[in-house]
Amino acid sequence: MAHFFTAAGIFLLSGVYAQPAPSVQSGITAAIKAASNATGSLDYTEFVNVYVGTDNFGDVCPGASIPFGMVKFSTDMTGYAPAGYVTDPTQFIRGLSPMHDSGTGSSLGTYGNFEIMPLLCPGGFDTCTTRLAARQRKRKPNTDVASPGYFAQTLDNGLRMEATATRRAGLERFTFPANSKPYFVLDLANDLPASFAGGSLDIDPDKGRITIGGRWGSSFGPGRFSYQAFACYDLLDGGAQKLSEYGVWTGDNFGLDAKGLGQKHLNLTLNLIGGVYQSGALFSYEGNPSTVNIRVGISFVSTDQACANAESEIGSSSFDDIHNKAKALWNDKLSRIEIDVPNTPANVTEMLYTSLYRASLTPNNATGETQGAFAGTSSFYFDSLYCSWDTFRTFYPLLSLHSPVEFAQIVDSYIDGWRKNGWMPECRANNLPGWTQGGSSADVIVGHFATHYHNEAAALGINLEELYSAAWTDGEVNPPEWNIQGRQSNVYNQFGYVPFAVLDTSSTGRQTREGSRTLEYAFEDFAIRQIALLLGKTDDEAKFNKRSLNYRNVWDPSVVSDGFKGFSQKRYSNGKFNFTDPKHCSPVDNVTTECSLQSDNTNGFYESSSWEYSWFAPHDTAHLIELMGGNDTFVKRLDHFFSAGYYQAGNEPSFQTPVGYHYANHPAQSVDRVRNVVFENFDITPAGLPGNDDQAAMASLLAFHLLGIYPVPSTTQYLVLSPFTPKYTIHNSYLGVSTTVNVVGFDAKSVQHTIPKGVNAYVVNVTINGVPSASRCHFDFFDVFRVGGNVTIELTSDKAAADSCLGALPESLSTGGFAKTR
Numbered sequence: 001m002a003h004f005f006t007a008a009g010i011f012l013l014s015g016v017y018a019q020p021a022p023s024v025q026s027g028i029t030a031a032i033k034a035a036s037n038a039t040g041s042l043d044y045t046e047f048v049n050v051y052v053g054t055d056n057f058g059d060v061c062p063g064a065s066i067p068f069g070m071v072k073f074s075t076d077m078t079g080y081a082p083a084g085y086v087t088d089p090t091q092f093i094r095g096l097s098p099m100h101d102s103g104t105g106s107s108l109g110t111y112g113n114f115e116i117m118p119l120l121c122p123g124g125f126d127t128c129t130t131r132l133a134a135r136q137r138k139r140k141p142n143t144d145v146a147s148p149g150y151f152a153q154t155l156d157n158g159l160r161m162e163a164t165a166t167r168r169a170g171l172e173r174f175t176f177p178a179n180s181k182p183y184f185v186l187d188l189a190n191d192l193p194a195s196f197a198g199g200s201l202d203i204d205p206d207k208g209r210i211t212i213g214g215r216w217g218s219s220f221g222p223g224r225f226s227y228q229a230f231a232c233y234d235l236l237d238g239g240a241q242k243l244s245e246y247g248v249w250t251g252d253n254f255g256l257d258a259k260g261l262g263q264k265h266l267n268l269t270l271n272l273i274g275g276v277y278q279s280g281a282l283f284s285y286e287g288n289p290s291t292v293n294i295r296v297g298i299s300f301v302s303t304d305q306a307c308a309n310a311e312s313e314i315g316s317s318s319f320d321d322i323h324n325k326a327k328a329l330w331n332d333k334l335s336r337i338e339i340d341v342p343n344t345p346a347n348v349t350e351m352l353y354t355s356l357y358r359a360s361l362t363p364n365n366a367t368g369e370t371q372g373a374f375a376g377t378s379s380f381y382f383d384s385l386y387c388s389w390d391t392f393r394t395f396y397p398l399l400s401l402h403s404p405v406e407f408a409q410i411v412d413s414y415i416d417g418w419r420k421n422g423w424m425p426e427c428r429a430n431n432l433p434g435w436t437q438g439g440s441s442a443d444v445i446v447g448h449f450a451t452h453y454h455n456e457a458a459a460l461g462i463n464l465e466e467l468y469s470a471a472w473t474d475g476e477v478n479p480p481e482w483n484i485q486g487r488q489s490n491v492y493n494q495f496g497y498v499p500f501a502v503l504d505t506s507s508t509g510r511q512t513r514e515g516s517r518t519l520e521y522a523f524e525d526f527a528i529r530q531i532a533l534l535l536g537k538t539d540d541e542a543k544f545n546k547r548s549l550n551y552r553n554v555w556d557p558s559v560v561s562d563g564f565k566g567f568s569q570k571r572y573s574n575g576k577f578n579f580t581d582p583k584h585c586s587p588v589d590n591v592t593t594e595c596s597l598q599s600d601n602t603n604g605f606y607e608s609s610s611w612e613y614s615w616f617a618p619h620d621t622a623h624l625i626e627l628m629g630g631n632d633t634f635v636k637r638l639d640h641f642f643s644a645g646y647y648q649a650g651n652e653p654s655f656q657t658p659v660g661y662h663y664a665n666h667p668a669q670s671v672d673r674v675r676n677v678v679f680e681n682f683d684i685t686p687a688g689l690p691g692n693d694d695q696a697a698m699a700s701l702l703a704f705h706l707l708g709i710y711p712v713p714s715t716t717q718y719l720v721l722s723p724f725t726p727k728y729t730i731h732n733s734y735l736g737v738s739t740t741v742n743v744v745g746f747d748a749k750s751v752q753h754t755i756p757k758g759v760n761a762y763v764v765n766v767t768i769n770g771v772p773s774a775s776r777c778h779f780d781f782f783d784v785f786r787v788g789g790n791v792t793i794e795l796t797s798d799k800a801a802a803d804s805c806l807g808a809l810p811e812s813l814s815t816g817g818f819a820k821t822r
């Protein structure tokens, strides 16, 4: 998933704001410098800039979280802010809330329930500003401070809000001016997408506890579905604080602003006419304390479980204890990739650890917090998978290098989706099925796991036969409604492509994206083929192998654009093509129709142009090169694609294009291109992402680019490029191995947009544990990261000498590639 703007729209509003306090960046810079002299282990959290992606529609949540945390405490702001926080200083803060997603493209936002806002009410209880529009305030400029496991923001009236987190709970700390009476408003109904579907709130003044439960709607899925969520707010800080007044309130935009001092209960249903009947609790403290501590527990099961979660995960621990525990959990993840910090450009260190941070921030681990069809499941359960179409390309491949346990847990959750719903989830959001994008990209994710960890699968709790059945079902069984799961496999399997304007008498879904759905279905079929091959299912392997070549069936050899011939196009069931200008929905397109799931997207391609999607056959690029007219034309076409501005960095179909030169035996040109792509689209500022992070799809893409490798999903092949750091080690503690990549001849001067002449940057030799690699374009997981040891990547400044694979090209089905799994 990306954004809901037109292709052109994304570039309209990016601004450079300096909202995070200057101390955030200066602290990171100092920590990286100090690491040069450090003895002993490093604190990697100090290199992370949680604000990258909080501007320019990155939609990153900078909130306090642990790795894969179910809660992410952040403020919620007005304007376009799907993750709650944005840097834009013109926006207002509505409050601080425990649940968010990071990097999603939904226009209305996601979660933001159970929001609390500290208030000063000099006129007393009845004068408090409880309604959203009345209570919202601007921030005190340039005072926002956040880091892994910690979030703080100060309002323009001086009130400071801080939070730290465990998996399902957190501590909030509020600082008030001297001699003021602290007031708080706490929401029952509001959330970011204004989706309240009924719930209740109870105040227990003796316990100092407020419990809330209700139902809300999805951020990226059918509006008729809703999920349940519960919160438990403990207000007394173990008895150190004393409540003064308490009560409930309701409000709306039509003049309602009612308060009930001493009342303890609210029970409200869905407002059928639309809009949210705002409501919640209002309370104050005795004795003008300057600091107020509040403990928050969250659950998707019950209010009792929300309170129990706060009790078991926090108990009476202090804010600093919880913050330190969160930091330790982050260091455990971040230290799985260690780099030579002293000899790495500081921006690269910051970009890498910031990316690795976000690549363990989501999806949200809601194990034991299940509802609906998943209630009480014995499987792991992850919420906010968002779109597998985004994450299969780089997010799961990155996880596969160092974190098989976490990867297996998420795969377990995917397979459980098939068990409980009939198909694997594509875009689970807010515990609900979200919209499908390219089909069933989960097949590629579980295929990637199977190809890498089939030997360990059983020990990791994964039954490969079940995994295969789940992927097979996606490919073979047509769901009656494929907007939320599965694919339109009936007509695809009948015609060998998804026909445009076809009569489908047995299933429904939005009849768009026929070109890109065919390309994605074909690659998903390749993933199923890979698992079938692994499990010795010969007939299935042959069937899915053949089907994976269906990408050829939407290739129209007659379409010409800018002198290049042959493009993917949507096609009628009678075999005729329906012409779409290949530039349509590219960044330079100024047509105003939309390119995502909107009903005016008749382009045939999803969030992308035909120019871009025509590169997509990662399992058979050799044949694509033939279709395009041979290696030379392919390379010229790639060059033109970038120079004409058709490359759209902010969307996932573009991810693999910069490394395409490898397949035409020109790996040095991929090296140049990746340098351009990184320096044109990524940096260390809040606007430092080219589009939404898409559940860390962008983060993991950047991490691969900086490490100088690129994955081919659902295979164990990794393309080799030129690292941005002289040395790194990937630790895989489950396998008990570490792999160190030494970059011989590394020159920091090569780490810029255009590699200067005479500077080492191009890969001339690759050696794996002392043995020269059979190709300098790629290596295999089973020869490298599976066994550990030393990889040497030797660089030269002689680009011509390095511009061939000196051995096998990366594999393609049509040239005999992927003949066996390892």
Ligand SMILES: *[C@@H]1O[C@H](CO)[C@@H](O)[C@H](O)[C@H]1NC(C)=O
Residues within 6 Å of the ligand: 033, 034, 036, 037
């Ligand atoms: C690192 O150590 C050297 C030598 O002791 C010293 O001159 C330098 O200032 C130190 N750098 C930092 C960033 O602490």
Ligand SMILES: *[C@@H]1O[C@H](CO)[C@@H](O)[C@H](O)[C@H]1NC(C)=O
Residues within 6 Å of the ligand: 200, 267, 268
């Ligand atoms: C809320 O009210 C409904 C009736 O409108 C009732 O069925 C439900 O039990 C009440 N829930 C709570 C938690 O009070």
Ligand SMILES: *[C@@H]1O[C@H](CO)[C@@H](O)[C@H](O)[C@H]1NC(C)=O
Residues within 6 Å of the ligand: 067, 068, 365, 367, 368, 406, 409
């Ligand atoms: C998810 O939570 C469960 C339950 O606490 C835990 O066993 C598991 O290790 C967690 N997984 C991840 C990836 O955080």
Ligand SMILES: *[C@@H]1O[C@H](CO)[C@@H](O)[C@H](O)[C@H]1NC(C)=O
Residues within 6 Å of the ligand: 577, 578, 579, 602
């Ligand atoms: C292609 O489809 C569009 C509708 O999306 C239609 O208006 C147009 O006439 C079709 N063109 C051809 C050549 O079939």
Ligand SMILES: *[C@@H]1O[C@H](CO)[C@@H](O)[C@H](O)[C@H]1NC(C)=O
Residues within 6 Å of the ligand: 589, 590, 591
């Ligand atoms: C897009 O805009 C450019 C300049 O603004 C113009 O030259 C071009 O014809 C337009 N293209 C389309 C398809 O409208």
Ligand SMILES: *[C@@H]1O[C@H](CO)[C@@H](O)[C@H](O)[C@H]1NC(C)=O
Residues within 6 Å of the ligand: 625, 626, 629, 630, 631, 664, 665, 809
């Ligand atoms: C492209 O180049 C490679 C390596 O030189 C060669 O094996 C392949 O046949 C060429 N492909 C085409 C379509 O010419």
Ligand SMILES: *[C@@H]1O[C@H](CO)[C@@H](O)[C@H](O)[C@H]1NC(C)=O
Residues within 6 Å of the ligand: 345, 347, 683, 684, 685
């Ligand atoms: C580091 O990033 C900042 C912010 O994008 C940029 O201004 C600076 O030029 C970069 N420094 C280097 C050495 O690339």
Ligand SMILES: *[C@@H]1O[C@H](CO)[C@@H](O)[C@H](O)[C@H]1NC(C)=O
Residues within 6 Å of the ligand: 764, 765, 766, 767, 770, 772
């Ligand atoms: C690559 O390195 C290995 C090991 O040092 C060496 O044997 C081989 O000759 C080198 N190849 C090239 C082309 O430099």
Ligand SMILES: *[C@@H]1O[C@H](CO)[C@@H](O)[C@H](O)[C@H]1NC(C)=O
Residues within 6 Å of the ligand: 769, 770, 788, 789, 790
């Ligand atoms: C890797 O290199 C290190 C240091 O050069 C050496 O100690 C180690 O034995 C090597 N490991 C392998 C598996 O070759």
